[in-house]
Amino acid sequence: MPDFDRKFAEAEARIAAARAKQRDVPCGLEPLSRVIPDWLDHLKPQVLDEAELQARERSLRLEARRERLMTSPIRESLSSSPETPGSARTVTDEWRILHDRCEHTMALEAVQRWVHKWASVHTASITRPALIIAGPTGIGKTMAAAWAVAEVGARYVRFPELIEDHRAFQRKAGIRELETERHAFNAKFVRPGFVILDELGIEGDRDRDGAKEALAYFVEKRQMWHQRTLVLTNKSNAELLARFESGQYDQRTLDRLRRLLITAVEDDSRIALDLKGDSMRRARST
Ligand SMILES: Nc1ncnc2c1ncn2[C@@H]1O[C@H](COP(=O)(O)OP(=O)(O)OP(=O)(O)O)[C@@H](O)[C@H]1O
Numbered sequence: 321m322p323d324f325d326r327k328f329a330e331a332e333a334r335i336a337a338a339r340a341k342q343r344d345v346p347c348g349l350e351p352l353s354r355v356i357p358d359w360l361d362h363l364k365p366q367v368l369d370e371a372e373l374q375a376r377e378r379s380l381r382l383e384a385r386r387e388r389l390m391t392s393p394i395r396e397s398l399s400s401s402p403e404t405p406g407s408a409r410t411v412t413d414e415w416r417i418l419h420d421r422c423e424h425t426m427a428l429e430a431v432q433r434w435v436h437k438w439a440s441v442h443t444a445s446i447t448r449p450a451l452i453i454a455g456p457t458g459i460g461k462t463m464a465a466a467w468a469v470a471e472v473g474a475r476y477v478r479f480p481e482l483i484e485d486h487r488a489f490q491r492k493a494g495i496r497e498l499e500t501e502r503h504a505f506n507a508k509f510v511r512p513g514f515v516i517l518d519e520l521g522i523e524g525d526r527d528r529d530g531a532k533e534a535l536a537y538f539v540e541k542r543q544m545w546h547q548r549t550l551v552l553t554n555k556s557n558a559e560l561l562a563r564f565e566s567g568q569y570d571q572r573t574l575d576r577l578r579r580l581l582i583t584a585v586e587d588d589s590r591i592a593l594d595l596k597g598d599s600m601r602r603a604r605s606t
Pocket residue numbers: 397398399400401413416421422423424425428455456457458459460461462463464553554599600601604
């Protein structure tokens with residue numbers, strides 16, 4: 321072999337040996353041809369069977385309901401009670417609501433029927449947006465409201481708080497201050513959506529004027545069809561009507577309410593749904 325050819329062959333052999341050596345050095349990256357099938361496998365939609373799908377749906381629903389209930393001030397109005405009288409085991413109202421273990425009270429049934437009516441696309445547009453539930457203490461009005469908070473979400477407020485907030489923004493002297501206060505008030509009570517007003521009628525004589533004005537303002541601002549409003553009270557239908565007739569509450573408020581209330585669809589004098597029953601609170605704690 322001529323010298324030149326031999327040198328050339330040696331050089332080629334060196335290069336080939338170096339290349340071979342390079343190939344053996346692990347480069348840290350998998351060849352794409354090996355990685356891509358894994359990626360594709362990972363991207364493939366997971367096929368779940370019916371039972372798995374239902375389990376996932378249940379856990380997502382529970383999570384969403386828990387989130388709504390736990391972030392609502394209605395929790396302060398709920399309690400935990402002995403499972404049976406005298407028993408050491410306690411069951412919280414929250415647990416009952418989240419795990420669908422509420423007893424089927426009249427209040428719960430009324431709230432559930434009304435909420436399902438406006439939550440359904442078939443009946444939403446013809447369902448009146450307001451409901452007043454009246455009944456003695458402990459029959460489960462607030463529990464029914466808490467179910468609604470968990471199920472569909474709602475802003476919850478007690479009547480004394482409405483009176484106080486209304487008074488606060490009326491008391492403001494400066495225009496700017498007043499605007500800020502009005503803005504906060506509107507965000508809480510007026511904004512579209514579902515609002516629950518609990519304990520209407522609980523106000524004392526000292527708050528009589530404040531209550532009349534606050535209720536008038538609240539109802540005036542919640543006249544839209546898409547503003548769902550649930551009101552809970554210990555006063556009966558007759559007692560509420562008497563308050564409007566005597567002027568303790570504003571007559572115009574009653575006129576406005578009549579157009580909004582589901583209870584007044586057929587009978588104008590039925591503004592609140594009167595519910596009866598024994599206190600479940602007393603039954604459990606004695
Ligand atoms: N549907 C229900 N299932 C099981 N327990 C209930 C139910 N409703 C109410 N209770 C029990 O009764 C207690 C009192 O109920 P709740 O606070 O809802 O009454 P209320 O009608 O709002 O009374 P008040 O007029 O005094 O506010 C609750 O803390 C709960 O322990």
